Amino acid sequence: MSQPSTRERGVSDTVGAQPDLAREFLARRTPLSAVRSTLHRYPAISPGVVLLLAVVVFGLINGRFWAPANLSLITQQVAVIGTLGVAQTLVILTAGIDLSVGAIMVFSSIVMSQAAIARGVPPWLGLVGGLVVGLLAGALNGVLVTRLKLPPFIVTLGTLSVFTALTLLVSNGATIQGSQLPNLLTWTGDTFRVGGVDFSYGVVLMILLYIVVAFILGRTAWGRHVYAVGDDKEAARLTGIRVNSLLISVYIAAGGILALGAWVQIGRSFAASPNAAADVNLDSITAVVIGGTSLFGGRGTIWGTLLGALIVGVFRNGLALAGLDVLYQTLAVGVLVIVAVAIDQWIRKARK
DSSP states (O other): OOOOOHHHHHHHHHHHHHHHHHHHHHHOOOHHHHHHHHHHHOTTHHHHHHHHHHHHHHHHHOGGGGSHHHHHHHHHHHHHHHHHHHHHHHHHHTTOOOTTHHHHHHHHHHHHHHHHHTSOOOHHHHHHHHHHHHHHHHHHHHHHHHHSOOOHHHHHHHHHHHHHHHHHHHHTTOOEEGGGSOHHHHGGGOEEEETTEEEEHHHHHHHHHHHHHHHHHHHSHHHHHHHHHHHOHHHHHHTTOOHHHHHHHHHHHHHHHHHHHHHHHHHHHTEEOTTOOTTHHHHHHHHHHHTTOOTTSSOOOHHHHHHHHHHHHHHHHHHHHTTOOHHHHHHHHHHHHHHHHHHHHHHHTSOO
16 A cells, blocks of 8 residues: 655645644633633622622721621621522523512511411411412412413513502501511511621521522532523423423422511511512612623522622612712612623623
């Protein structure tokens, strides 16, 4: 057999070298692209940096920010937003969104309180009744999204109005004060002191909720399926995941978490009011997005949401101590949402 000529060997060597050159070119990364790739792999880094900077800056603006009494206030305020953020995270991880979180929470709190006061049922049974209401509300959202194939934005925008109206009908627009409620329903507002800072049992309940959900998302098949469906529903379906059943279960779980948020809210405000938590929808979405969870689904961590909730609480508190009107606090939260989504879009372009 004749040996290949020198020219043929040269062409062959050149062709064989081309993939190596292309690989070398693709491997070149600028410092900016390296940062983007790192943030893509570890989405909790950016909210952690933002939180640290916010704490330092607001502390320098007003020394009272670091006072134990003020830190106690921030942690107790974050308890409600953080709890709702858990529910919102589960939905957003599936590439959905829930605009009804605040309405479901308030409706559940009114059911709990009315059952204990107007109906005279045992407090624990009223608590269970509120939990059932939250689960059913979540199931309704899930069924509308999966069976009627409606966009989650439209479904939850509609149920936001539905549950707001039901809340007013059940409560007659009246607030039930904490002094009228049994101790079990206001227990989440009781506090204990650690290092000079007062923590409520609602904060403890929130932290336990994060631990449980973090374990479920990271260590169970259900959690992996949540990420898979959020990343690509059709691909998840082809791998054997029952997408509709999973989505319904996600909304039901979110509803149950919102009922726990209702319990935390009663303790936090020491009342059950149909007008409570006016800004929690925006704040819960802000906490999730700032925490590094992508609005397009499939990427994010539950601990990032906790950082995001702390950022929202720190910003609102710090701006109030700086003497700014509450309108500017809401403006700041809105700007945070826009910036967080813009950063998310930029990070999504990173090569995996």
